[in-house]
Amino acid sequence: MANQPVYKVIFQNGSQVIEVFARQIYQSDMWGFIEVEEFVFGERSQILVDPSEEKLKNEFSGVKRSYIPLQAIIRIDEVDKEGSGKISDTGSLESNVASFPFAGVPPGQQGGEE
Numbered sequence: 001m002a003n004q005p006v007y008k009v010i011f012q013n014g015s016q017v018i019e020v021f022a023r024q025i026y027q028s029d030m031w032g033f034i035e036v037e038e039f040v041f042g043e044r045s046q047i048l049v050d051p052s053e054e055k056l057k058n059e060f061s062g063v064k065r066s067y068i069p070l071q072a073i074i075r076i077d078e079v080d081k082e083g084s085g086k087i088s089d090t091g092s093l094e095s096n097v098a099s100f101p102f103a104g105v106p107p108g109q110q111g112g113e114e
Helices: 051-060
Strands: 004-014 016-027 033-040 064-069 073-079 084-088
Touching: 004 033, 004 051, 016 073, 051 084
Parallel strands: none
Antiparallel strands: 004 016, 004 073, 016 033, 016 084, 033 064
């Protein structure tokens, strides 16, 4: 079990970019989704508590498997060891890189217009 790989998965959820570590990732039988299992969080022996990682632990506590849409995935890396997860807000960052638009709402329309 010492040779079991750890993956760093970075994905977008609304206006947030979430970085988590997991031991199992694979393409889902549900078309268009990646399954992420066995979430790994940082050492509990740390004296300093990261509020961002604590928020992730609370959000994913009790989650057996998470299905993430392919278009939300930013990057998946196989890493040597787990790190601390992060949640970053993208709304406050100024950048000249735009995210790929999500399907579902045509440009210029909001919500239930028919």
